Amino acid sequence: MNRAEQEAYLREYEVLKKKGKPFFPYAVLKDSVMMMIVALVIVAMAIILGAEQGPKADPTTTTYVPRPEWYFFFLFELLRVIKPPELVPIATIGIPTICMVLLLLLPFYDRNPERRPERRPVAMTAGILTIIAMAYLTFLGASAGSPTEIEVEPPPQIAADTAAREEFEFGAQVAAQSGCLACHKFGENGNDGPGPELTEIGAKIPAEAISRSLVAAPGIMPAYGDLPPRKFDALVEFLASLR
Amino acid sequence: MPKLPSALRKPSKPGERGNGARRDGGGANGVEAEPHPVREKTKEGAIDVVGWVDQRTGASPFLTGLLLRKVPKGTNWFYTLGSATLFAFVVQALTGVFLAFYYVPSATEAYDSISHLTNDVFLGEFVRGLHKWGATMMIILIFLHMGRTFFFGAYKYPRELNWVIGVVLLILTLVMGLTGYLLPFDNRSYWATIVAMNITASGPVVGPYLADFLRAGSEFTATTLPRFYAVHMLLVPGLIIALIGAHLYLVVKLGTTAPPWLRAEAKPKSSREEKVG
Numbered sequence: 001m002n003r004a005e006q007e008a009y010l011r012e013y014e015v016l017k018k019k020g021k022p023f024f025p026y027a028v029l030k031d032s033v034m035m036m037i038v039a040l041v042i043v044a045m046a047i048i049l050g051a052e053q054g055p056k057a058d059p060t061t062t063t064y065v066p067r068p069e070w071y072f073f074f075l076f077e078l079l080r081v082i083k084p085p086e087l088v089p090i091a092t093i094g095i096p097t098i099c100m101v102l103l104l105l106l107p108f109y110d111r112n113p114e115r116r117p118e119r120r121p122v123a124m125t126a127g128i129l130t131i132i133a134m135a136y137l138t139f140l141g142a143s144a145g146s147p148t149e150i151e152v153e154p155p156p157q158i159a160a161d162t163a164a165r166e167e168f169e170f171g172a173q174v175a176a177q178s179g180c181l182a183c184h185k186f187g188e189n190g191n192d193g194p195g196p197e198l199t200e201i202g203a204k205i206p207a208e209a210i211s212r213s214l215v216a217a218p219g220i221m222p223a224y225g226d227l228p229p230r231k232f233d234a235l236v237e238f239l240a241s242l243r
Numbered sequence: 244m245p246k247l248p249s250a251l252r253k254p255s256k257p258g259e260r261g262n263g264a265r266r267d268g269g270g271a272n273g274v275e276a277e278p279h280p281v282r283e284k285t286k287e288g289a290i291d292v293v294g295w296v297d298q299r300t301g302a303s304p305f306l307t308g309l310l311l312r313k314v315p316k317g318t319n320w321f322y323t324l325g326s327a328t329l330f331a332f333v334v335q336a337l338t339g340v341f342l343a344f345y346y347v348p349s350a351t352e353a354y355d356s357i358s359h360l361t362n363d364v365f366l367g368e369f370v371r372g373l374h375k376w377g378a379t380m381m382i383i384l385i386f387l388h389m390g391r392t393f394f395f396g397a398y399k400y401p402r403e404l405n406w407v408i409g410v411v412l413l414i415l416t417l418v419m420g421l422t423g424y425l426l427p428f429d430n431r432s433y434w435a436t437i438v439a440m441n442i443t444a445s446g447p448v449v450g451p452y453l454a455d456f457l458r459a460g461s462e463f464t465a466t467t468l469p470r471f472y473a474v475h476m477l478l479v480p481g482l483i484i485a486l487i488g489a490h491l492y493l494v495v496k497l498g499t500t501a502p503p504w505l506r507a508e509a510k511p512k513s514s515r516e517e518k519v520g
Binding site: 001005006009010012013015016017018019020021022023024026027028030031033034035037038039041042043045046047049050051053054055056057058059066067068069070071072079088089092093094097100103104106107108110112113114115116117120123124127131219220222 | 368446503
């Protein structure tokens, strides 16, 4: 916007302002009506939906699949959509940071003096696409359940032996209850990312490496070294047998 | 006819017509003839107080300028979203004070203090609901307000700085959502915060430091909750209030935009001629 355009805008604004009405009572009346509506909606939501209190925070549980407040769902979903571990920081920090900087600096790179939406095709397209993308990610994040079951068939040699089969199922249960499904896919269950798919993890890395990963917890993965030894061993054995 | 007790009456100066005691003795006639002394005094007193304050603050031109300033032609319901957001913030501040009366920011007692507030305190559960859903409303209203500003091109000259302040306010409000989420200290809050802090720590350059600052260390400990509490109810609200002040100052100073489709029908040149003429 050059100097002449700025002055033209200020002149035009001056005229429109002169033709306007005083803030009090006209704008104040509209504002007050809107505030009343907001107050009624908040009161209605507080009465109908209330504020539930979940079970007390338990740092030792490993079965809880955390979910953020709904307005962070789009970030949550972004985290799940982007799979490769080396790209995870980009999803969690990079993209939101870039979006925030772009939002913050909007008036400085959008130098178009035009204000009518129909004459700002680029800005309108970008704005509408952003809204659609955020709404879509929020919807996906909201509809993603918190799965607590792993239905993987044991390999034949384990399926044949009853004791081994029971051990396998116990391990699967530990994995499901430990929240692995929040970030890993097991066959048809779980989320595809941000962690790698574990359907055939046993074929890729040996049991000791699995055990080390569980304790060291690379990246954003929580550590599972605190699991009771019985559960931990079953979990490692279960994962190592996935081929 | 109400009379001031003699103790409250102004003692008359020497030479003035009568004092309180003599006027009482003078009978009803004399009093009825002149204007009611108490009512007059009260009226004068009220005017005096306004005048006294005004003389010392110079507030009245400011207030009349604020209230009677013109808003441009075409100002419609979309322009109420900003004040509605402010209203939601005020709801959060007031309900937040109420919650702070009962909340104990300690890892061992926080959960029980919320239970007590929810189950025993009169209207406690209702106020918690107001705070929770007020937060949701505030986020929705901020986004709507920002959408209006974007689609109306209201972030353009001369209001660029107010857009920047608005985006910072949006970020601070999201920080409020994040820090407030931990305070009930149930499983949901705890684990969501663990994840959020792990994500923060994975950020480049400042990420680990920011996470360490928020957690009060490299791990989530008993010190983390008081820190989130202080950030949630002192640090960030202070910043929000200061920035809302700056935001409103600029709104009043620069004026709200007219809807972009409105044109002053006179050409700029002729409007200048009008001014000259």
